[in-house]
Amino acid sequence: KAGVTQTPRYLIKTRGQQVTLSCSPISGHRSVSWYQQTPGQGLQFLFEYFSETQRNKGNFPGRFSGRQFSNSRSEMNVSTLELGDSALYLCASSDGVNTAFFGQGTRLTVV
Amino acid sequence: LAKTTQPISMDSYEGQEVNITCSHNNIATNDYITWYQQFPSQGPRFIIQGYKTKVTNEVASLFIPADRKSSTLSLPRVSLSDTAVYYCLVGEAGRRALTFGSGTRLQVQP
Numbered sequence: 001k002a003g004v005t006q007t008p009r010y011l012i013k014t015r016g017q018q019v020t021l022s023c024s025p026i027s028g029h030r031s032v033s034w035y036q037q038t039p040g041q042g043l044q045f046l047f048e049y050f051s052e053t054q055r056n057k058g059n060f061p062g063r064f065s066g067r068q069f070s071n072s073r074s075e076m077n078v079s080t081l082e083l084g085d086s087a088l089y090l091c092a093s094s095d096g097v098n099t100a101f102f103g104q105g106t107r108l109t110v111v
Numbered sequence: 112l113a114k115t116t117q118p119i120s121m122d123s124y125e126g127q128e129v130n131i132t133c134s135h136n137n138i139a140t141n142d143y144i145t146w147y148q149q150f151p152s153q154g155p156r157f158i159i160q161g162y163k164t165k166v167t168n169e170v171a172s173l174f175i176p177a178d179r180k181s182s183t184l185s186l187p188r189v190s191l192s193d194t195a196v197y198y199c200l201v202g203e204a205g206r207r208a209l210t211f212g213s214g215t216r217l218q219v220q221p
Contacts, residue, residue: 004154033207043155043198043211056208090154097205099145102154 002027004093004103008078012109018079023107025072025093029056032074033100034066035090043090048102078108086110115199116209120216129186131215133199136180144175144182149214155198159184186217194219 006026013019023031033056034046045058049068066076072093076086088111092100116134123129135203143162147155160164161173161182172185186193196214 006154031207033209035209035211042213043209045210048207050207058208082187088152092154092207092209093206096207096208098207099157099160099204100207101157102147105152105154107152 002043004091006089006091006103007108009104010107010109012111013040013081014083014111015080015083018077019081019108020077021076021089021091021108022076023076023091023093023103025074025091026101027036029101030072031094031096031100032068033074033092033094033096034059034074034076035092037088037090037105038084038086045068083110113195115201115212116126117197117199119213120218122218122220123189125190126221127190128218129189129193129219131184131186131197131217132181133184134181135199137203138179138201141202143204144148144173144179145200145202146171146173146184146199147196147213149196153174155187155211158197160204189217189219193217203204210214 007022031050033048037043048056052068063079068074088105090105092102094100144159146158149155159171159173166173174183198214
């Protein structure tokens with residue numbers, strides 16, 4: 001079974017731009033969660049989607065948004081990028097019953 | 112959510128057994144204990160999950176005392192490749208909004 005796939009692996013953007021990150025969950029998993037990891041704040045929960053609906057949301061500004069498609073693939077969007085948005089963005093997939101499995105992450109650098 | 116407390120860092124040598132203890136005094140009845148391993152610039156990797164007593168898989172063992180207020184991850188005969196950050200999480204099985212603490216940075220020396 002293929003694992004969680006995140007694309008792209010690395011990304012460099014300029015302040016003020018927007019970015020879209022993609023996550024393909026493990027086949028059969030309908031839950032996709034997103035996390036941001038920075039040296040200062042550690043691993044923080046952004047939001048979770050299940051069957052195309054956002055079920056949980058962390059404490060992040062509205063510039064961070066996401067969506068999930070009918071095939072369970074998910075995208076995360078960050079608008080009006082700030083330097084502080086530089087981070088490793090992680091996606092995790094779950095069947096909703098058992099533990100979550102993470103992808104390799106997307107390293108976003110905002111310059 | 113039950114808060115967890117782990118040592119910030121630990122050092123070991125190749126071939127030794129490493130035990131990382133996590134305190135979770137406010138663990139709820141429905142909560143499970145899950146451990147993840149993370150290498151730099153990679154996503155956390157699931158190691159083991161348990162509810163009570165002892166759980167063992169091909170990678171590690173998890174010891175949970177009867178009161179469940181703490182747990183110990185045991186890594187047998189560590190190697191250099193076990194150098195990583197280890198996170199202890201407590202929450203309902205299948206919970207998807209995971210709360211990560213600071214983790215334990217394990218450094219394995221030759």
